[in-house]
Amino acid sequence: MSDVVSVTVEPFDHPLEEPFEISLGTRRTAANVLVTVETEAGAVGYGEGSPLPPITGETRAAAVETARTLADLLDGEDVADYRDLVGEIRAAVPGAVSALFAVETALLDAYCREVDIPLSALFGGRPAPVTTDMTIPILAPERAADRARRAADAGYDHLKIKTGTDVDDDVERVRAVARAVPEASLKVDANQGWTVTETCRFADGVADGGVALELIEQPVPASDVAGLARVRERVDVPIAADEAVFTPADAVRIVREEAADVVNAKLGKSGPLAVADIAAIATGADLDLMIGCMLESAVGIHTSAHVVAGLGAFTYVDLDGNRLLAEDVLDDDGPEHEISGPGHGVTP
Structure with a gap:
């Protein structure tokens, strides 16, 4: 297996087809976070989080900054150690669920792409x-x-x-x-x-x-x-x-x-x-x-x-x-x- 050589974090918006109202408010755009993890073998994994403050407790800006902080914990680490790495990042920022979801997914996706298996496996x-x-x-x-x-x-x-x-x-x-x-x-x-x-x-x-x-x-x-x-x-x-x-x-x-x-x-x-x-x-x-x-x-x-x-x-x-x-x-x-x-x- 190979090490993580790059982690990038980007905000990105998804306008909704129609306004979406629930008891916690109305949304017109999904203000999301995209995380990309690349390994030295060239595998690239992608993860996404969709913060909603009344539920996840995060704004999008906070989720982006948290994900960028977590990126430092993955740099140089072997993607095969994904389970231990997930434990470490979740211990580092408990409760930052959208940022954690995006980073964890990108890490798992990179591992699976490197060994050429579906995530479901x-x-x-x-x-x-x-x-x-x-x-x-x-x-x-x-x-x-x-x-x-x-x-x-x-x-x-x-x-x-x-x-x-x-x-x-x-x-x-x-x-x-x-x-x-x-x-x-x-x-x-x-x-x-x-x-x-x-x-x-x-x-x-x-x-x-x-x-x-x-x-x-x-x-x-x-x-x-x-x-x-x-x-x-x-x-x-x-x-x-x-x-x-x-x-x-x-x-x-x-x-x-x-x-x-x-x-x-x-x-x-x-x-x-x-x-x-x-x-x-x-x-x-x-x-x-x-x-x-x-x-x-x-x-x-x-x-x-x-x-x-x-x-x-x-x-x-x-x-x-x-x-x-x-x-x-x-x-x-x-x-x-x-x-x-x-x-x-x-x-x-």
């Missing part, structure tokens, strides 16, 4: 097509229904509806989508926007409207794990923990407190190697697994898809971030991600 499997859902943002009911019909026409039969605002408005949005695409499987994501009581009222409201949901994702604040457990006790719909799980230790807490039925393991929160650990914890506790994303291009999305293909453990796949961009680094669309190697297979 690091996680135990071959590259295989990965099918994602499509997310409907917070919109008025009629506009949400229109977005849902467009998604269904494009081949998406699993939809995730953003909620977490006024409960009555959220119920009406979900009912409108269900009427518009009655054959679609629906889940909702409140992004921490409700209380326990509001979550229960929402669940009753959609049930009274005859809408069956696959799951309700992170209805209460991430810090309120006890509240998440109360929701799980009181609501018949499966409950997913998202922002409450950044680390394997967080996943252990969710299991111990019986706070969720599903764990959303996001590479943008945890990085590829820790997601594998989180998946093992959830699987061992007989919880379902979901994989999610931020507003990443195919660099980040295909990295996640390789983890899905490699582990083969995910019941729910929410990897549509690049489908929301006005233009991606790859020219593809639709619900299926065709992934390849070596590495994650994407050269921006």
